[in-house]
Amino acid sequence: MSASPSAPGNPANVTITLPDGKAMTFTRGVTPGDVAAAIGPGLAKAALIGEVDGHEWDLFRPIEHDAKLRLITKKDPEALELIRHDAAHVLAMAVQELFPGTQVTIGPAIEDGFYYDFARAEPFTLDDLPKIEAKMHEIVKRDLPTRREVWPRDKAIAHFEGIGEHYKAELIKSIPAGEEVSIYWHGDWHDLCRGPHFATTGKIGDAFKLTKLAGAYWRGDAKNAQLQRIYGTAWRDEKELKTYLHRIEEAEKRDHRKIGRDLDLFHLQPEAQGSVFWHANGFVLYHQMETYIRRQLTKAGYIEVKTPQLMDAKFWEQSGHWGKYRENMFVVPDEIPNTADDGPIVSANASLMALKPMNCPAHVQIFNQQTRSYRDLPIRMAEFGCCHRNEPHGALHGLMRVRQMTQDDAHIFCREDQIQSETAHFVNLLYHVYKDMGFEDVVIRLATRPENFGGTIERWDAAEKALGDGLRATGHEFEIAAGEGAFYAPKLEFHLRDAIGRSWQMGTLQLDYVLPERLGATYVAEDGSRKYAVMMHRAVLGTLERFIGMLTEHYAGAFPTWLAPIQARVIPISDKVKDYANAVRAQLSNVDIAETSGSLRVDIDHSAERMQKKIRDAQLLKIPYMLVVGEREAAEGKVAVRLRSGKDLGAMALEQFIGRIKAEAETRRDLNDGPGD
RNA sequence: GCCGGAGUAGCGUAGUGGUAGCGCAACCCCUUGGUAAGGGGUAGGUCGUGAGUUCAAUUCUCACCUCCGGCACCA
Numbered sequence: 001m002s003a004s005p006s007a008p009g010n011p012a013n014v015t016i017t018l019p020d021g022k023a024m025t026f027t028r029g030v031t032p033g034d035v036a037a038a039i040g041p042g043l044a045k046a047a048l049i050g051e052v053d054g055h056e057w058d059l060f061r062p063i064e065h066d067a068k069l070r071l072i073t074k075k076d077p078e079a080l081e082l083i084r085h086d087a088a089h090v091l092a093m094a095v096q097e098l099f100p101g102t103q104v105t106i107g108p109a110i111e112d113g114f115y116y117d118f119a120r121a122e123p124f125t126l127d128d129l130p131k132i133e134a135k136m137h138e139i140v141k142r143d144l145p146t147r148r149e150v151w152p153r154d155k156a157i158a159h160f161e162g163i164g165e166h167y168k169a170e171l172i173k174s175i176p177a178g179e180e181v182s183i184y185w186h187g188d189w190h191d192l193c194r195g196p197h198f199a200t201t202g203k204i205g206d207a208f209k210l211t212k213l214a215g216a217y218w219r220g221d222a223k224n225a226q227l228q229r230i231y232g233t234a235w236r237d238e239k240e241l242k243t244y245l246h247r248i249e250e251a252e253k254r255d256h257r258k259i260g261r262d263l264d265l266f267h268l269q270p271e272a273q274g275s276v277f278w279h280a281n282g283f284v285l286y287h288q289m290e291t292y293i294r295r296q297l298t299k300a301g302y303i304e305v306k307t308p309q310l311m312d313a314k315f316w317e318q319s320g321h322w323g324k325y326r327e328n329m330f331v332v333p334d335e336i337p338n339t340a341d342d343g344p345i346v347s348a349n350a351s352l353m354a355l356k357p358m359n360c361p362a363h364v365q366i367f368n369q370q371t372r373s374y375r376d377l378p379i380r381m382a383e384f385g386c387c388h389r390n391e392p393h394g395a396l397h398g399l400m401r402v403r404q405m406t407q408d409d410a411h412i413f414c415r416e417d418q419i420q421s422e423t424a425h426f427v428n429l430l431y432h433v434y435k436d437m438g439f440e441d442v443v444i445r446l447a448t449r450p451e452n453f454g455g456t457i458e459r460w461d462a463a464e465k466a467l468g469d470g471l472r473a474t475g476h477e478f479e480i481a482a483g484e485g486a487f488y489a490p491k492l493e494f495h496l497r498d499a500i501g502r503s504w505q506m507g508t509l510q511l512d513y514v515l516p517e518r519l520g521a522t523y524v525a526e527d528g529s530r531k532y533a534v535m536m537h538r539a540v541l542g543t544l545e546r547f548i549g550m551l552t553e554h555y556a557g558a559f560p561t562w563l564a565p566i567q568a569r570v571i572p573i574s575d576k577v578k579d580y581a582n583a584v585r586a587q588l589s590n591v592d593i594a595e596t597s598g599s600l601r602v603d604i605d606h607s608a609e610r611m612q613k614k615i616r617d618a619q620l621l622k623i624p625y626m627l628v629v630g631e632r633e634a635a636e637g638k639v640a641v642r643l644r645s646g647k648d649l650g651a652m653a654l655e656q657f658i659g660r661i662k663a664e665a666e667t668r669r670d671l672n673d674g675p676g677d
Numbered sequence: 678g679c680c681g682g683a684g685u686a687g688c689g690u691a692g693u694g695g696u697a698g699c700g701c702a703a704c705c706c707c708u709u710g711g712u713a714a715g716g717g718g719u720a721g722g723u724c725g726u727g728a729g730u731u732c733a734a735u736u737c738u739c740a741c742c743u744c745c746g747g748c749a750c751c752a
Contacts, residue, residue, distance in 0.1 A: 115747095126682065214747030215680025222749045226679055229747070257745095261688070270725090270743050328751085392678050392750060393743090405752065484751095493752090505752055542752045574709040608708085609715085616713035630711060642712055 015066040026063075033059035033199060036071050046073040048082055048203060049196045056082075058148055058196045074236050084109035086197055086204045087136075087234040091116045093189045093201075094135035095230070098128075104191060105167040105218065105227055111501065112244060113233035117216055119167055124228050129210045132230070136208070143202030144187035148195060156181045156192065167218065168192050207241040208234035254499035256552035257398040263557050263565065263621055266399070274396045274403030276545055281565035284601065285548050288563050290384055291596055292668075293408045293433070293541065300429050302380040302410055307362030309386065313352040319361035320454045320518055321354075324487040328389045330355040359385035360488075360512075360537055363411040364519040367533070372523040377533065378414035378422055384544075385409045399549030400504055406544045412536040413521065422536055423470030423509065430494060430507050430540045436668060438554060443495040443503065444476055447484035454488050455514035463511040464490045488514045489537065499553040506547060510537040558622040558644060561664040562596070568661060569623045570604040570639075571614045573630035578606070580634035584627065584654060591658055593665045600661065619644055624670070625661060 016035055017023045026034065032050025036043045036059070050057040051070040056078075063069070072078050088107035095102055095118055107116030118124075151159070153172060160169040172181055172192060184193045186201050198204065210232040218224035235241040252258075260266050265282030268275070278286055294304065310332060316322040321329065333350035356362065363381050372379070386406050395401050412422050434442060446468055449460045467490055471478055478492070485491055494507035512535040515521070525531045541547035551559070561567055568588060572581035581604055588602040605614045611628065618626045628640040632651070639657050641649040664670050 123680065212746055213681050216748045217679080220749075222679075226748075228680070231747075268744090273743070387752090389751080394678060394748085395750060396744090401751070407752070409752095486751095508752070539752070546752060571712090573711060576709070608706095610708085610710050612710080612712065613714055614712095619713055626712080628712065632711085640712080646713080648712060 014063055016063065017066075017068045019068075019070050028064055029062040031060050031062055032057055032069055032071060035069055043071060043073075046075075047071045048073055048079060048198055056196045058146065059199045060146065061148055061196075079236060080234075081109045082196070082198070083204050083208075083236065084114040084234045086201070087208050087232060088114040088116050089184070089186060089191060089193070089197065090136050090139050090201055090204060091132065091210070091230060091232060092118075092191060093139055093186060094132050096189065097139075098132060098135055101164075103165055103167050106171070113211065113231060115216075115229050115231045117218075117227040117229045119218075119225065119227050124213055124230065126213060129213065129230070133208075133210045136210075137206055139186075139201050140204060140206060141202070142187065143200045144189075145200050146197045147185040148197075149183045149185070150180050151183055153177070153181050156183065160192065204234065205237065207236060207238050208232055209241065209245070248500060251499040251501070254553045254556040255398075256400075256498075256549040259552050259557040260399070265552070265565070268398070273393075274391060274401075276399060276402060276404070282548070284565040285551070285559070285563055286544055288596060288598075289541065289544055289548065289551075290408075291598075292436075294384075295595065296429065296433060296540075297380075297382050297408075297410065300380070300425070302382040304382045304384075305363065305366055306383060307359060307366070307385065308356070310353050310355055311362070313354055315361065316354050318518065319364075319515065320488060321357065321361070324452055324454055325357060328391070329357050330388050330390050355388040356385070357387050357389045359383050359387065359407065359409045360411055360515060360535070361519060364515065364521045364535075367413050367521050368519070372413070372533070374415060374523055374525050374531075377523060378412050378418050380410055380412045382408075382410035399545045399552075400498065402543075402545050405546070407539050408541045408544065409537070409539050412538065413516075413523075413533040414536065415523075415531075416534055419466045419511065419534060419536070420470045420473055423467065424474050426509055426536070426538050426540075427471065427474045427476065433540050434494075434496075434507075437551060438560075439496055439550075441497065444471070444478035445481040445484075445493045445495065446471070446478050447481040447486075447491045447493055449490065450483050450485050450487060452487050453485070455517075459513045460485075460490065463513055467492060467509070467511045486510055486537075488512050491537075494542075496550055498550060499556075504546060504550065506542040506550065507540045508538065508542065511535075512537060556622075558624075560668065560670045561624045561661060562593075562666075562668040564601070564622075564624050566601055566603050566621065566623045567665065568600065568602045568625035568627055569614075569618045569621075570602065570627045570629060571611060571618065572604070572606065573611045573628065577629050577631060577634045581606075581629050584629060584639060587654065588658065588661075591662055593662065595666055595668075600665065615642065619646075624664075625657075627657070 012028055013025050014028050014030060015023050015025050016030065024035065024038065032052065033044070033047065036047040047059055049059055049072050051072055052063055052067045085108065088109065092104045092107055096104065099120060101120070103119040105117040105119060107114065156172045157169050160172065175181060182193065182195055183190055184195060184197050210230060212231045214229045214231065215226045216229040217226050233241065233244060235244060260282065263281055264279050265285065266279055267277050269277070297304065312334070313322060332353045332355065333346040334353045335346050335350040337345045363383065366381065367379065384406055386404065388404050391401060391403050396403070414422050448464050453460060471492060481493065489510040489512035491508050491510040493505045495503045496506050497503050516532045516535050521533045521535065522530045523533050570581050570585045572578055585602050585604045588600045591600045593599060605617065607614065615626055622644055624644055626642040628642060633639055638651040638653055640651045641657055643649065660671065
């Protein structure tokens, strides 16, 4: 293959235009690799793949037409994904070399890494990972050349069936008829793949590591066979890999379950799995959040109610939960338990009740207690509703996924023409709250009709459209989550990420035409007719549990002053100032904080330890203020103020300190005193 | 629920077929100190639960429970 520029206009030639606008002529069938070599040896070495007219293109894949070409190197943003995709292939090769008979399925690049799903009768164990990793490094060292072939579908299907790769054959069957079936070879190993891939296996380098092992269902469906997934991470170089591993290590320190123990916030135990024991410190967070949200709701025109925990099964039948949601409900017999030793505890035909998994049907009952006029709408009915959901054991996760939860729930009963303004009203409220809490990075998804849906498709389509239009009007971007709606309504999901990057749904807005019809929630319209109200289910925090878990990780336990379980700790230097220290504490504890119906939360360290130790202890508890008092302070009516950042504000009059901390607590905004604060 | 891993004192950990140590925390004594660990001592464990193998099980086997990482499900 000649890479030297030749005369244009010849049908045997192609013109390649580079990003800087420079055009070069080559013999037809030139590859991006050839072009790179023609430009210079440095680029030839650095190039990973090409991009031909906007499509990713292997370095070794011929170009048959005039085209724009960009060469992608490790420095380009795409490089990481490419490295990870290639690493997935090398992982598959390594596994098949070490464990013959293992079937390959899919292996994509993901955030921070890659995975590959395998089908093998005997499960992998953790001990296999180092072996596989070593084999991967060996394959990289072999620097095997890559080759791309396009096969007819039938041949590809027959071939993969023939070698026992049934999952691959099934994948090919699902490729649309018009699309190419491309096969990539690395040495004598081959796989169905869309590509692109590097020219040799050596190009991915050695900055990868296998991280975890997991079961994963074929095509993400629990009805299918479970495959074995191996996860790995891969980077441009060792330094990036090290940085990543360090980042994960640091993030794990922010885990709310660890901080929850260290700061004595809450605990969980097997006898009440998935239900939180809030300790005094943690309950401060809970209570402060509830109070804060209650104020926001009042200002936003909500009313607050409280509804029963336990309701008859017939009620849930009517709402539709019995039919569509029963497997998530805790069912309770409505019968006095039999106390005879040999008798059954309840009879077989006991009538049933259920703990509420949601508040919505109960709110409709309140709505229905009066005849409502179109002029009454919207009615925004809030409840800090305690709900129980029988979640699968494997789903439980600290505060993030529990079985007993308190939602900052509300249902907006409104008219069709109010949907858009109510959507905007809610979204603005949500963003206001998230901003107050320090969350900027919110991902919104519109979850559409699931398989297990109630109501009619027409109603669903209408609801999905109205919700999407309403959100669009607020100007926020969102993505579609097909088939992920609740059984009764499509929903907007507002997601945040935890310390290690897992995304959790917090707030939600759901538009429901179904429940008002099932439960007869009507109002009298302008023309005197009865119309069904539209119901919007919504929560800003989602649940107090999950939100507090998220806050804990967000602040790594160093809560802003208004939330901090202990806002200040008095640290007497010696017993000589015991009385003064107690007086300081007493005075602070009596400072009322507006907006919270509470006072300052202050404690005192009377232990026999030295001051340094007391400071260290307070520091580890991430208490915002340490008030050191010795004989000097006692004499002058002062406190020596130290921040948890380590910054020493020096001695100040107690009144001055009160002014400062009160302002912080009431504005929910900490003063910044320079780096580290 | 499924796959892999783990469960030893409040927390973090060591260890062994002959019933267990260490650090921090707790408690007591000494020390009364000026911004991230003063010194000494004491107490605390049916080694997740239940079976089995064995003269003997925390250790080996099985079952179950819970937790951790994923998958599925979901706020």
